[in-house]
Amino acid sequence: xxQVKQNSPSLSVQEGxxxxxxxxxxxxxxxxxxxxxxxxxEGPTFLISISSIKDKNExxxxxxxxxxxxxxxxxxxxxxxxxxxxxxFCAAYSGAxxxxxxxxxxTKLSVIP
Amino acid sequence: KAGVTQxxxxxxxxxxxxxxxxxxxxxxxxxxxxxxQTPGQGLQFLFEYFSETQRNKGNFPGRFSGRxxxxxxxxxxxxxxxxxxxxxxxCASSLSGRSTGELFFxxxxxxxxx
Numbered sequence: 481x482x483q484v485k486q487n488s489p490s491l492s493v494q495e496g497x498x499x500x501x502x503x504x505x506x507x508x509x510x511x512x513x514x515x516x517x518x519x520x521x522e523g524p525t526f527l528i529s530i531s532s533i534k535d536k537n538e539x540x541x542x543x544x545x546x547x548x549x550x551x552x553x554x555x556x557x558x559x560x561x562x563x564x565x566x567x568x569f570c571a572a573y574s575g576a577x578x579x580x581x582x583x584x585x586x587t588k589l590s591v592i593p
Numbered sequence: 594k595a596g597v598t599q600x601x602x603x604x605x606x607x608x609x610x611x612x613x614x615x616x617x618x619x620x621x622x623x624x625x626x627x628x629x630q631t632p633g634q635g636l637q638f639l640f641e642y643f644s645e646t647q648r649n650k651g652n653f654p655g656r657f658s659g660r661x662x663x664x665x666x667x668x669x670x671x672x673x674x675x676x677x678x679x680x681x682x683x684c685a686s687s688l689s690g691r692s693t694g695e696l697f698f699x700x701x702x703x704x705x706x707x
Contacts, residue, residue: 523683523698569636579649581696585635
């Protein structure tokens with residue numbers, strides 16, 4: 481049973497446009513969400529996070545939105561750049577005392593110059 | 594500062610053998626987590642260690658085990674290897690495991706089981 485779902489395996493976007501990556505979750509105990517980016521042959525790197533008490537967090541070109549009632553979060557990248565081409569993973573922690581991140585299967589973003 | 598270092602980077606084993614993977618965390622980080630990445634399942638949590646104690650364990654069979662040393666370095670072991678154990682094994686470290694939520698990942702150890 482997949483608790484964190486990224487239903488789009490891939491996404492192509494023109495350079496300069498907005499990239500929107502989506503993530504749905506089923507576990508209502510999740511209270512902290514993170515996005516990681518992964519290039520081939522490298523480990524994932526942290527991008528941005530959001531606590532369940534917030535609905536938006538922004539860091540430069542990256543913004544994460546959380547809709548708790550819909551159990552949905554999204555990552556917006558504006559403007560998209562070719563260097564953003566990578567696999568993006570959504571992940572979540574479930575409550576205090578949890579040291580386990582639950583990951584989605586990832587969305588491969590391709591930014592076309 | 595140096596990142597998370599995993600060794601070996603690549604290895605090939607045959608069914609029934611065992612394997613030990615090593616992870617050196619970022620200096621000062623006391624929490625080490627292990628994840629298995631496969632094309633079909635994505636990243637799945639194996640276990641997390643802090644100060645030599647396992648705090649969390651994922652849903653993997655007992656063939657998968659780990660430990661952490663007093664210098665925070667960690668090893669994971671897989672015994673009686675199966676074909677399905679072929680995967681990228683990722684180690685991640687953080688200061689305390691959850692305070693900032695951010696994990697720093699190594700480049701992984703690519704295990705192929707023949």
